[in-house]
Amino acid sequence: MGKNVSDIFTGLSEQLNWQEDLYKDLHRNPELGLKEHRTSERLQEELRNLALEPKVIGDTGVVAVVENGDGPIIMARADIDALPVSERTGLDYASQNDGVMHACGHDMHMATLLGALRILVRNKEAWSGTYVALFQPSEENAKGASAMIDDGLVDKVPHPEVVLGQHVMPKPAGHVYTHAGPMLSMADSIHITVHGRGSHGSMPHLSVDPVVLAASIVLRLQSIVSREVEPGEFAVVTVGAFNSGTQANVIPDRAELRLNIRTYDHDVRNRVIASIERIVRGECAAAGSPEDPEFEYYDQFPLTENDADVTDRVSQAFSSGFDDGVLQEGSPATASEDFSELPDAFGVPYCYWFFGGADEKKYADAVKNGRLQEDIPANHSPFFYPVIHPTIETGTRAQVLAALEYLTA
Numbered sequence: 001m002g003k004n005v006s007d008i009f010t011g012l013s014e015q016l017n018w019q020e021d022l023y024k025d026l027h028r029n030p031e032l033g034l035k036e037h038r039t040s041e042r043l044q045e046e047l048r049n050l051a052l053e054p055k056v057i058g059d060t061g062v063v064a065v066v067e068n069g070d071g072p073i074i075m076a077r078a079d080i081d082a083l084p085v086s087e088r089t090g091l092d093y094a095s096q097n098d099g100v101m102h103a104c105g106h107d108m109h110m111a112t113l114l115g116a117l118r119i120l121v122r123n124k125e126a127w128s129g130t131y132v133a134l135f136q137p138s139e140e141n142a143k144g145a146s147a148m149i150d151d152g153l154v155d156k157v158p159h160p161e162v163v164l165g166q167h168v169m170p171k172p173a174g175h176v177y178t179h180a181g182p183m184l185s186m187a188d189s190i191h192i193t194v195h196g197r198g199s200h201g202s203m204p205h206l207s208v209d210p211v212v213l214a215a216s217i218v219l220r221l222q223s224i225v226s227r228e229v230e231p232g233e234f235a236v237v238t239v240g241a242f243n244s245g246t247q248a249n250v251i252p253d254r255a256e257l258r259l260n261i262r263t264y265d266h267d268v269r270n271r272v273i274a275s276i277e278r279i280v281r282g283e284c285a286a287a288g289s290p291e292d293p294e295f296e297y298y299d300q301f302p303l304t305e306n307d308a309d310v311t312d313r314v315s316q317a318f319s320s321g322f323d324d325g326v327l328q329e330g331s332p333a334t335a336s337e338d339f340s341e342l343p344d345a346f347g348v349p350y351c352y353w354f355f356g357g358a359d360e361k362k363y364a365d366a367v368k369n370g371r372l373q374e375d376i377p378a379n380h381s382p383f384f385y386p387v388i389h390p391t392i393e394t395g396t397r398a399q400v401l402a403a404l405e406y407l408t409a
Helices: 007-011 013-028 037-049 106-122 144-150 210-228 266-287 308-321 341-346 360-368 388-407
Strands: 055-057 061-068 073-079 129-136 162-172 176-178 181-184 186-195 235-243 254-263 294-301 304-306 327-329 350-358
Touching: 007 013, 007 106, 007 388, 013 037, 013 106, 013 388, 037 061, 037 106, 061 106, 061 144, 073 106, 073 341, 073 388, 106 129, 106 162, 106 388, 129 144, 129 388, 144 341, 162 176, 162 341, 162 360, 162 388, 176 308, 181 350, 186 210, 186 266, 210 235, 210 254, 210 266, 235 266, 254 266, 304 308, 304 350, 308 327, 308 350, 308 388, 350 360, 350 388
Parallel strands: 073 129, 073 162, 162 350, 176 327
Antiparallel strands: 055 061, 061 129, 176 350, 181 304, 186 254, 186 294, 235 254
């Protein structure tokens, strides 16, 4: 090998202007899941500029394969879709698409993976093996990974032995966070319809009021986590929507609830779902509902559970390749991802880590003053954005270091 690991980062500062321009362009032009056509075309353009041949898989998904002699095959993934959020950051590179925003940092994920890819392509003498860069659409609604898999991903790219991923979070910029075991929760959304008997608002005695019925369900659902989930176990049950009726003087004939649950454990998930259905059916019976309730499950995300051995290797690479104090012990987040569907499709282990995107001084002041929630916007907030520097350098370096842990073996 002509260069050691530290030498290849000498070119990182030289490409930062390109990366920053790329990031700002992606931020200005966000697109929703499975509609990321401009984004996909921009990614393909950047890959061709690196003399690579992009493969379009899953309509808007993009994959680039860099073959560089014998050695391991690894895959690194970035998501590319935005959210239906109206941006309120006031940035001079804010979204130009009304009602759509990169409010979760996927633009930063693309910029850092492309930056890592550029470094690896230009420093092939420092590593050996095959690097597969995958840009996945539609993470936010859990459809993108499956779309790429359904379009033949497993047969269209080299089979990796490990898959890597990262996510920018509202933590201090310049730090990376690893954790073995559960890193992101499972998620299930549930659309529940309960049935009543409609009537005139002045004649409630002739009705089975679905508003009262649904309200009773909402209250009873609050007891699942507090009274049925063992202390020390994790679960969230949220009622995000309650819709019924259109007029003040009309008792409607149905009500609809939309629930979201989060868990780290499959047994806990099954128990929570069973409790939800038991409570809904029981309240419907108590109210004299004329029809059985209906349950529709959707936007279901798998558990993201880091392999211990892979996480240990990635953590060691970060410890050696970053300055002291950059690597931090992470903890599971309650958000959810479809990332793990990709390594699961190949039957290989994975590591998924976080890197910070919040201004470090602002974050420290917010913690000191007890204003973390007020002053540091979380992902999906209309005010969320990562500070470009040192976030983009940290994310790029993390992708390269994790890759080289395997590719220099």
